Amino acid sequence: MSNEQLGVTDGKLAPCPNKPNCVSTQSIDEKSKMEPFSYSGTEGEALAKLKEILLDRKRTKIVKEDENYIRAEETSKLFKFVDDIEFYLEEASKTVHFRSASRTGYSDFGVNKKRMEEIRNAFVN
Template sequence: MAKLGVNQGQLAACSNKPNCVSSQAQDREHYIDPLLFPGQLHQAYEAIETILKETKRVTVVAKETNYLRAEFRSALFRFVDDVEFYFVEESPNLTTIHIRSASRVGYSDLGVNRKRMETVRTILVAHSTS
């Protein structure tokens, strides 16, 4: 398992397996756009926490001022995916949330990690406009 967390402003790099996405990846296969939140860091953090609390089979395992990590478990085999959120306040009206979602085991995830993060993006946008 990659060393998780933020190191010098960077989340862990994805391995060469196609079971990881990251907004800080340097290659197209693993890259996903970061989440953008129209507000302050603490508001973005609260919004992500709310999304995670409302999602099934999720356990938040690390919380820091600008970082949050959760474990998502698959329904059938209980495989664990590590999901990370790194919050960077660009201005009082914009927070960039760098994201990383990676399977702990296996080779391909059949796009599950990418789909998960796009679902989080959709819920976050709905949350920020309500």
Template sequence: MVRWIIAMVVVLITIFFIYVGVSNQLPDDLGVTDGLLKPCPSSPNCVSTQAAPEDVAHYAEPIIYTGDRKETQLTIESYMLSKGNARIVSSTLGYVHFEIKSRLVGYIDDVEFYLPEADSVVHFRSASRVGHSDFGVNRERVRQIQDLLVD
């Protein structure tokens, strides 16, 4: 009986990690289109400055910055990479996309920053690829960037 329970637990854990691996695929529709980042899904595991302000589950204030656009982007990139679990997927002046991998299970979040040329503002979208809730991880990540850039 104990062997059967152990075998079932091993099978369930294996299925879970296969699910996470399959679901963690890079979305093909990220980036900026007509000045907009991809909208958040209905699940509460996404935060975006471009969500409607009345959508309190997803909306966060854009970050107003002073100084140089390129230097601001480099500050963001350096900070994110210093965390040790981030990698840059793509980076051009005004846009950067990171993958952030959780240490325990290996969930991946996509974190995008958009710095329009005409404004001194940082728009962002931080979203989990897998699951329903993120336990506030994406919103906390954004708060850290706000603290970094706001004097």
């Protein structure tokens, strides 16, 4: 998926492609669906915490951010594949929605799901 297709449109992140290398809290497909997590405090505080977690991850760089959205890229160690990671904060429900997808290939051997579980755990603990 090109970078132009990423982002939030009408409160929704881009849908996952029909490949097992993407996870999203807004997916309608059970195989790629993950549960969002909630935040307390302000949207700005939640974004700052997410940013700190992402910056602590090796091979991860933030490429776009605004008042309720962060997009980052994480590069795999061995083959240098790039994955796109997005977070959208829904202020009304104080919910963090996310999407993590491989740009290339078919399967990711669970890498995107594992990554998002790690980020969620770092955020809520």
